[in-house]
Amino acid sequence: MITISRIMEKIDLKTLNDNVFDLIGKEWVLITAGTKNGGFNMMTASWGCLGWLWNKPVAVIFVRPERYTHQFVEAGEYVTLSFLGNGSEAREIYNYCGSKSGRDSDKVQATGLRPVETETGGITYEQSRLTLECRKLYKDSIKPECFIDSSIEKWYGANGGYHDIYVLEIINAYK
Numbered sequence: 447m448i449t450i451s452r453i454m455e456k457i458d459l460k461t462l463n464d465n466v467f468d469l470i471g472k473e474w475v476l477i478t479a480g481t482k483n484g485g486f487n488m489m490t491a492s493w494g495c496l497g498w499l500w501n502k503p504v505a506v507i508f509v510r511p512e513r514y515t516h517q518f519v520e521a522g523e524y525v526t527l528s529f530l531g532n533g534s535e536a537r538e539i540y541n542y543c544g545s546k547s548g549r550d551s552d553k554v555q556a557t558g559l560r561p562v563e564t565e566t567g568g569i570t571y572e573q574s575r576l577t578l579e580c581r582k583l584y585k586d587s588i589k590p591e592c593f594i595d596s597s598i599e600k601w602y603g604a605n606g607g608y609h610d611i612y613v614l615e616i617i618n619a620y621k
């Protein structure tokens with residue numbers, strides 16, 4: 447597995463000018479956790495936030511406990527967010543990683559994702575046009591008793607378990 451400095455350049459987060467609503471909601475993102483030696487897994491996400499909290503740049507991700515990726519997010523300190531763009535290869539990868547579980551298939555082999563090791567030992571991909579390397583800061587869970595607008599309920603139950611919410615510090619950005 448090659449290391450990140452060979453193919454991506456570290457950038458200043460402040461130079462990012464993507465529209466965050468398009469970036470997450472339309473382009474989507476691959477959440478990856480784990481390491482080369484300990485094993486890793488990735489899944490597609492289209493819900494999430496980027497912002498500023500506790501005087502740090504943060505990303506907030508929402509991972510249902512039943513995802514295989516969840517156990518890797520739980521086990522490690524770091525998570526990467528890889529943005530693959532809107533090309534046809536990216537859409538195929540996102541669709542596969544958003545519909546198949548790493549419990550049942552080898553997503554790297556099936557999609558042709560080419561893993562790259564980050565500075566913290568996390569995993570991103572040669573296909574990533576932008577990678578945010580993140581460190582876990584805080585975790586909570588969606589709780590039904592906290593719903594203010596009851597229309598949110600429809601996203602749970604038959605549609606899946608209550609998301610765990612992870613606030614991540616963005617420690618490096620690469621293009």
Ligand SMILES: Cc1cc2nc3c(=O)[nH]c(=O)nc-3n(C[C@H](O)[C@H](O)[C@H](O)COP(=O)(O)O)c2cc1C
Pocket residue numbers: 474487488489490491492493494508509510512513514515516540541543544545546547548549
């Ligand atoms: C467009 C899209 C967005 C998704 N967003 C999320 C999300 O934000 N959180 C989540 O838990 N699952 C999300 N999923 C579902 C997971 O990607 C999917 O269940 C995946 O197969 C989990 O893989 P795993 O079991 O290998 O972790 C999304 C799926 C798609 C197609």
